[in-house]
Amino acid sequence: MDFNYDDNQRMLFDMVDRFLTDKHDLAKRAKLLTDPAAEAALWREMAELGLMGAAFPEEVGGFSTSPADPYVVMERFGRHLVTQPFLYTAVIGGRLLIEGLSGADREEEIGMVIAGERQLALAAGSAHMLRSAEDTAFAAVPDGNGWKISGRMPAVLNGDRADKLIVAARTAGASGELAGVTLFLVAADAAGISRRNFRMIDAQGAAEVVLDGVAVGAESVLGSVDGGAVLVETALDHGIAATCGEAIGSMEYLIEATAEYTRTREQYGAPLAKFQVLQHRMADMYIQTQTAKSMALVAALSLDGDPAERMRMVSAAKAQVGRSAKYVGYQAVQLHGGMGVSEELDIGHHYIRLNFINQLFGDGAFHLRRFGALAQAA
Amino acid sequence: MDLSIDDKVQALREEMRDFFAKNLPPEFARKTLIGEKLTKDEHKQWHAILREKGWHVPLWPKEHGGPGWGPMERLIWEEESGMAGAPRLNHVSQDLLGPVLIEFGTPEQKAELLPRILSSEDWWCQGFSEPQAGSDLANLQMRAVRDGDDYIVTGTKLWTSYAHVSNKIFCLVRTSTDGPKQAGISFLLIDMEQPGVTVSPIYSLGGMLSVNEVQITDVRVPVTNLVGREGGAWDITKFLLGNERLMGAWIGVNMSLARQVRERLGRVGADGRKRSENSVLAQRVAEVETDLLALRYTTYRVLADELSGKAPGPEVSVIKVRGGEIMQALSELLMELAEIEGMVHPLSMPHDGVPVVPDELEHMAQQFFDKRKLTIYGGSSEIQRNIIARRLLNV
Numbered sequence: 001m002d003f004n005y006d007d008n009q010r011m012l013f014d015m016v017d018r019f020l021t022d023k024h025d026l027a028k029r030a031k032l033l034t035d036p037a038a039e040a041a042l043w044r045e046m047a048e049l050g051l052m053g054a055a056f057p058e059e060v061g062g063f064s065t066s067p068a069d070p071y072v073v074m075e076r077f078g079r080h081l082v083t084q085p086f087l088y089t090a091v092i093g094g095r096l097l098i099e100g101l102s103g104a105d106r107e108e109e110i111g112m113v114i115a116g117e118r119q120l121a122l123a124a125g126s127a128h129m130l131r132s133a134e135d136t137a138f139a140a141v142p143d144g145n146g147w148k149i150s151g152r153m154p155a156v157l158n159g160d161r162a163d164k165l166i167v168a169a170r171t172a173g174a175s176g177e178l179a180g181v182t183l184f185l186v187a188a189d190a191a192g193i194s195r196r197n198f199r200m201i202d203a204q205g206a207a208e209v210v211l212d213g214v215a216v217g218a219e220s221v222l223g224s225v226d227g228g229a230v231l232v233e234t235a236l237d238h239g240i241a242a243t244c245g246e247a248i249g250s251m252e253y254l255i256e257a258t259a260e261y262t263r264t265r266e267q268y269g270a271p272l273a274k275f276q277v278l279q280h281r282m283a284d285m286y287i288q289t290q291t292a293k294s295m296a297l298v299a300a301l302s303l304d305g306d307p308a309e310r311m312r313m314v315s316a317a318k319a320q321v322g323r324s325a326k327y328v329g330y331q332a333v334q335l336h337g338g339m340g341v342s343e344e345l346d347i348g349h350h351y352i353r354l355n356f357i358n359q360l361f362g363d364g365a366f367h368l369r370r371f372g373a374l375a376q377a378a
Numbered sequence: 379m380d381l382s383i384d385d386k387v388q389a390l391r392e393e394m395r396d397f398f399a400k401n402l403p404p405e406f407a408r409k410t411l412i413g414e415k416l417t418k419d420e421h422k423q424w425h426a427i428l429r430e431k432g433w434h435v436p437l438w439p440k441e442h443g444g445p446g447w448g449p450m451e452r453l454i455w456e457e458e459s460g461m462a463g464a465p466r467l468n469h470v471s472q473d474l475l476g477p478v479l480i481e482f483g484t485p486e487q488k489a490e491l492l493p494r495i496l497s498s499e500d501w502w503c504q505g506f507s508e509p510q511a512g513s514d515l516a517n518l519q520m521r522a523v524r525d526g527d528d529y530i531v532t533g534t535k536l537w538t539s540y541a542h543v544s545n546k547i548f549c550l551v552r553t554s555t556d557g558p559k560q561a562g563i564s565f566l567l568i569d570m571e572q573p574g575v576t577v578s579p580i581y582s583l584g585g586m587l588s589v590n591e592v593q594i595t596d597v598r599v600p601v602t603n604l605v606g607r608e609g610g611a612w613d614i615t616k617f618l619l620g621n622e623r624l625m626g627a628w629i630g631v632n633m634s635l636a637r638q639v640r641e642r643l644g645r646v647g648a649d650g651r652k653r654s655e656n657s658v659l660a661q662r663v664a665e666v667e668t669d670l671l672a673l674r675y676t677t678y679r680v681l682a683d684e685l686s687g688k689a690p691g692p693e694v695s696v697i698k699v700r701g702g703e704i705m706q707a708l709s710e711l712l713m714e715l716a717e718i719e720g721m722v723h724p725l726s727m728p729h730d731g732v733p734v735v736p737d738e739l740e741h742m743a744q745q746f747f748d749k750r751k752l753t754i755y756g757g758s759s760e761i762q763r764n765i766i767a768r769r770l771l772n773v
Binding site: 126127128129130132135154155175176196197198199200201202203206208266267268275277278330333334337338340341342343344348349351352355356359363365368369 | 513514517537580583648650658718719721722730734744746747751753755763
């Protein structure tokens, strides 16, 4: 058993960290949010660095040797509060391309992602925070050799930047059934698609996506007709494990930053860190982070194993990480006092992102139910 | 023991409900309930409506233009206005400074300043916290040096609510560095519309602008603007905070949020099922509702004790801690119940055509993150626990 990064992951970690230390901080992040050209440029730089390859095994053109590699990238993203959509494009979108395509199509699509020339967004899970593969806001009906898709989702994460959308549409069965959902890879500028862009509360981009009878060919189906939901489940589990890594990076940063702040901030003639109640609070933040980190790593390492075990571990991790992330974020803000709720400091932005992560892909209640059902069935 | 409320108070409650139903502009209630800010003009409109009824300064005695309510009537007002979604008006002027001037002001100060609050001409903000004086308020550094008939004031106030819409500020200033820290602090009224006063906005989580930094540099303030005696601010501050002590429960606002939570729980979620069928969610909602009931009756209990002549104890800190925590929990539930639509950034939403998400959901996340301050400001939860522990342990 070994919970340390291997040599490849160490190199990946150093590469991402050096890049972000150099290119990213709160002020630059704020600028990126209002400058799409700068965001696109940063994305290209990350691709040139080879970052996207971390989400793809060698046999499909990447350099990943472990399913935990995206975790390494996202853990650094979490620490540096990066809003770039590696998660949506490379981890989730990439996984759907790996599992849903084959041959030359797959090579081409994945090649575009690795080159940084393709942004992806998954339009699935209805109005949920991308949690239920069996729910979808879109329906597709046969149309000649292809399909016509219609529907509307109020917020598709990374939908604002996506060049291609992966749309989960119901092609058979009823809402709430896993069978009968089909995935379509659709150009985001296809006729019949309209988008309105905005940002989520954590500053990450999103779009309202409306499909009005969008005609697609049979070749645009990812995986099998009616068999898309299981692909979505797999891809979301990869997304969850990576996001857990992001949360851990953020929490570890918050502990360091809070320790530093309380050592220097004086009230009542002493540094805040001298007050035992605050020392214990920080010890609790550490306890929460350490237990969450163990589960986050286990989830990442379970991704290519038995699917039932993968789902069980991913759900256990998501519930634990969400709970811990909320605690650590809340206390980091509390101990920073007024500074913690100001946008001028990164602390509050971490807190927002951690709360977003708690909701994203299903909150604790959702994953405890999923965990319980799997445990009961085992 | 008796849980019933006095007939006269009950009749007043009915009167308030009726008044809000007939006179509160629905647009103001809508904005207030979803967390959208009202403009200063809208506040003034609402002030004028309340003024006609004589309820524009609910804490003031009759002889100064208020309704002359006792503590129970004020609490009922807090509940009913919160439930109705009535905007909280120029609260610093009316609820904080007004009573201070009535109690400690000179006849000249009262004659000049109270009418200007009554007419909504003056909007005051409160200059207490400073960069080095948060929890440890007595550590404040803003200096007021006597020079003839003036003080010359220099220093920085931080987290000043409403400073960006105010024309006046009352500050705790240091007039002496001798003796205990508290004894060198004075209460000074300062006009903000003059050179040397600079207001810089501080954006809080989710992009809300409600607090500011106020810098005051070599500003001359007439000695006649001193409230109480020089060095006497600590008692005034205690009086001022005491007036607010039951407000920390946010009973009315919390009840309104709880009603919204209950209503949303009854709706059908994105998975086609009633949300109330989700047992985890249903239990969490019931838990917060019972927490709120416990808070409400604790507030009543403290008030009833007070009316029977018992001095307020550390229960006030219980109310402050729980009031903030419960509001955080309720706003979190509202955000979660709205699913992905509750997680959008309101400042980024397109407003062409049909709204992307329903109006009442647009501010859910911002409201939740904004509530984060409740357990920090006005004496953090840690300070409140210190107060409780000190009284409990007698150390």
